């Protein structure tokens with residue numbers, strides 16, 4: 146199936162590894178020209194190199210999505226190098242110090258403090274606000290756009306030791322639905338992809354310590370003999386970012402092996 150995004154320019158945040166990396170490689174495989182963002186420049190460059198080695202078009206762009214000036218400069222850099230952004234994937238969502246959001250070591254809310262809330266809220270909510278605000282005028286002008294926000298089942302059903310994270314992700318779901326209503330008239334769609342546990346560098350140690358226990362929560366895990374992988378999330382993002390999904394907006398698609406089933 147041709148997804149109809151050949152030549153489209155995609156910007157994916159927090160994409161120097163994990164889920165974001167898989168999204169970049171998948172969109173590039175569909176012919177999109179990809180800007181790989183990460184706060185760690187080397188990670189962004191490594192993924193961009195990988196895409197170019199595979200014959201695709203990509204640049205690495207270092208920026209901290211919690212800093213609005215850096216985000217605006219990043220978008221200008223992408224536009225100069227690749228052209229206006231058609232597809233934005235707000236994927237950055239785990240601060241560099243991951244301990245505070247990974248359940249094994251995450252804190253109970255009653256033990257948490259303002260500094261931890263700020264880090265989580267800034268990357269998830271302000272990161273999404275800044276990046277979306279920076280690309281939206283161009284999408285409106287061109288009357289085409291795809292915005293895909295990577296949320297979490299924690300934001301749909303709540304998760305112990307992930308209280309501010311659950312709050313922030315639920316906020317992004319509300320943001321996506323409201324924005325979808327505002328910009329539908331410009332043929333811009335806004336959707337969410339909601340992973341549950343997915344094996345990435347951020348979750349690897351936690352999973353390794355209790356793989357069997359975690360797998361029991363996932364109806365498909367026994368059958369497939371695995372947990373969620375970045376490619377599972379990337380496949381859903383590719384559809385929602387595509388021409389094929391032009392009649393889908395304001396939706397949340399859980400890609401979670403059946404972990405939660407939300408109406």
Ligand SMILES: NC(=O)c1ccc[n+]([C@@H]2O[C@H](COP(=O)([O-])OP(=O)(O)OC[C@H]3O[C@@H](n4cnc5c(N)ncnc54)[C@H](O)[C@@H]3O)[C@@H](O)[C@H]2O)c1
Pocket residue numbers: 158159160161162163164165182183184185188208209210211235236237238239240241243268295296297298339340341342343344345346347348
């Ligand atoms: N892995 C999971 O189990 C899981 C589950 C549900 C949702 N998610 C969501 O999926 C997304 C990706 O998760 P992942 O597991 O691939 O994470 P990851 O930590 O493996 O990768 C995230 C990347 O984001 C970069 N980053 C951190 N802060 C940044 C900032 N301020 N600006 C730009 N880049 C920044 C990091 O350097 C890193 O390369 C996140 O939004 C996360 O909340 C992940």
